[in-house]
Amino acid sequence: MDLNQKCTQIRRLILKTIGAAGSGHIGGSLSIVELLVVLYEKHMNISPKHPQKPDRDRLIVSKGHAGPAVYAVLCDKGYFDASWLSTLNKPGTNLPSHCDMNKTPGVDMTTGSLGQGFSAAMGIAKASQLRNDGATIYTIIGDGESQEGQIWEAALFAAQHNLSNMIAFTDYNKMQLDGKVSDICSLEPLDKKWEAFNWNVINVKNGNDCDEIDRAIVKAKSLINLKKPTMIILNTTKGKGIHFAEAAGVNNHSMQITPEMIEQGIIELGGDL
Ligand SMILES: Cc1ncc(C[n+]2csc(CCOP(=O)(O)OP(=O)(O)O)c2C)c(N)n1
Numbered sequence: 001m002d003l004n005q006k007c008t009q010i011r012r013l014i015l016k017t018i019g020a021a022g023s024g025h026i027g028g029s030l031s032i033v034e035l036l037v038v039l040y041e042k043h044m045n046i047s048p049k050h051p052q053k054p055d056r057d058r059l060i061v062s063k064g065h066a067g068p069a070v071y072a073v074l075c076d077k078g079y080f081d082a083s084w085l086s087t088l089n090k091p092g093t094n095l096p097s098h099c100d101m102n103k104t105p106g107v108d109m110t111t112g113s114l115g116q117g118f119s120a121a122m123g124i125a126k127a128s129q130l131r132n133d134g135a136t137i138y139t140i141i142g143d144g145e146s147q148e149g150q151i152w153e154a155a156l157f158a159a160q161h162n163l164s165n166m167i168a169f170t171d172y173n174k175m176q177l178d179g180k181v182s183d184i185c186s187l188e189p190l191d192k193k194w195e196a197f198n199w200n201v202i203n204v205k206n207g208n209d210c211d212e213i214d215r216a217i218v219k220a221k222s223l224i225n226l227k228k229p230t231m232i233i234l235n236t237t238k239g240k241g242i243h244f245a246e247a248a249g250v251n252n253h254s255m256q257i258t259p260e261m262i263e264q265g266i267i268e269l270g271g272d273l
Pocket residue numbers: 027028029031063065112113114115141142143144145146171173175176177238253
């Protein structure tokens with residue numbers, strides 16, 4: 001299956017998962033589908049049968065409200081049974097709306113309080129550097145999340161400690177919970193800010209294009225001798241790939257999903273209900 005087909009399949013799973021809960025964070029889940037698929041299909045050194053393998057690569061999804069996207073990909077990789085997906089956010093579930101490392105196999109850090117996952121990721125990268133285990137530590141932050149002061153403290157730490165095993169991504173979908181980032185607290189010029197914090201920076205024009213993302217990660221890995229962490233800025237679309245979600249714009253952060261919307265979306269994505 002090619003990567004684009006895989007993305008469509010993952011979008012179907014996300015829609016069914018959030019649909020089973022009745023509502024959820026669909027916008028910020030859909031904007032990182034291509035990134036997650038490229039990471040898990042082409043880059044992450046992991047072993048779903050041994051989720052705790054000590055020298056595995058890690059992914060810390062600091063924008064932890066994108067749990068449904070993470071679960072769809074982990075399920076597809078075989079970390080757990082597909083029957084779990086319909087339990088999203090229900091009492092007793094192993095798939096809470098925000099990522100929880102104590103509940104879900106394959107989740108490397110509990111996240112949801114914005115800013116904190118990114119700091120934890122730097123600590124994990126520092127530990128891996130000390131162990132010299134050869135792992136790459138990946139992390140994903142939101143653009144709204146980037147307004148947190150904690151992000152920039154962690155950025156200083158990473159540069160100070162030459163964390164060249166750190167490849168971070170900003171999901172630059174230009175929207176946050178209830179409005180546009182540029183109206184609330186602009187990040188521009190975002191690439192210059194990361195450069196000023198002594199990170200390598202790679203801009204990806206279309207952050208929902210698998211090939212562009214893949215090339216950026218290959219490039220990031222080639223910069224390892226510079227002894228700096230790398231930030232890949234992905235220009236994405238919030239709600240990408242499902243018409244009603246994309247059309248809702250800033251209202252797609254967390255949406256109610258009716259059975260009719262699931263049906264319509266699944267048909268649009270060319271699948272069976
Ligand atoms: C510390 C903290 N403050 C507020 C929230 C509530 N919250 C959840 S998601 C969100 C918006 C995040 O926007 P962004 O990072 O752009 O995420 P995305 O667009 O990718 O969904 C907010 C304010 C939170 N989870 N944590």
